[in-house]
Amino acid sequence: MNDWIAVMITILGRRNSSSVQLVMWAINEIGVEFERLDYGHGFATTNTPAYLAMNPMGRVPVLQDGPVTMFESAAILRYLGAAYGSETFWPACPRSRASLDAIAEWGKNTFAEGVLRIFVYEVRMSAATRDPAFLAAAVENLIPLAKIFEGFLRGREWVGGDHFTFADIACGHILHRYFSLDWDRPDLPMLRDYYEKLQQRTAYQQNAMVPFDDLKRSYRPL
Template sequence: MLKIYGRDNSINVRKVLWACAELGIAFEREDWGAGFRPTSEAGFLAMNPNAMVPVIDDDGFVLWESNSILRYLAAQHGGSALYPAAPRERARIDQWLDWQASDLNRSWSYAFMALARKSPEHGDAQQVAASIAGWTRFMRVLEQQLQHSGGYVAGADFTLADIAVGLSVNRWFGTPFEHAPLPAVAAYFERLTERPGFRTYGRNGMA
């Protein structure tokens, strides 16, 4: 059985959990990370030298990096509907997966830690404002894409990209500040809520 190492209040762990729900993959999960067993333990570092969650062990195959895990699970467990083999369709999904990890997530990090997590190390008002401005800019990119895509991030159909981006959208609405009006993003959020996996691991009260 697939083993998942990581706390279920981690946005990146929840990506993997939601993917398992979409793909019908049974799993066991162990709590690791902040508030649980430290990822600095030697046993965990042997699996992921970066000391970060999530990590999976699929019958002896160990993998880290959440979006890489999404791609692997879809490819290994019959998820062609979520991650097609056709190069151009797959590249479009990869584009948005990489955008989520490299651009969108970096933009919200400081504001989220300050406003949602109340981190005392993130109390600089100017940095909070700058983070919100950057976050809003990238969310407007998403707004524009959703206005033309046909309903989901990479096109008309739900894909792996929506798992990664959808959880970031959940974090956008779950962080307390005055949000720019983004009607296509709001409609997308409601559309995702129709999926049981998102209700369980996304829009479940956690940001």
């Protein structure tokens, strides 16, 4: 951890976005001062020159922290860990951090993406646009990933070992959707216990367990 003092971190992004939830959960676990402004679907538009200058993809979240402005939630998580995280949350030694980072990358890019396919089908698509073959493929994709997640938890307290780290945020932020959506989940007791443990954390309750009713039937193909 650096000795930097965060003056005031600003996050631009709606709290019902899973990518924003990842960042807000991290901010609350680390305990830095912040403000969050509602941008994105249903809120302030991201389609302005000023916003696109911060994130050319026009997506949420964006972080502002003094001279730093950045996008991509997983990169923001790493920035927060490196700048303000404790030694257990973000091990400074690259060798100590390496396997956690691999799991974190997998959590955001592979596991969360897999859950979001089912989310898109169940929540964002309307009945008229739903193709059952899409759901079947999404479930077939996700079940082996969930089993890999279960494997990461075997014999461990947290996803990467004995301590709660940034990897738990990258992997765990999407479990609220994983367990709330109506789909044929495999029976994975360690994953279920892990989710129950996450739910006992106030920062998880407040930032990751956000209702997604406002996103119903909001599917727009990219």
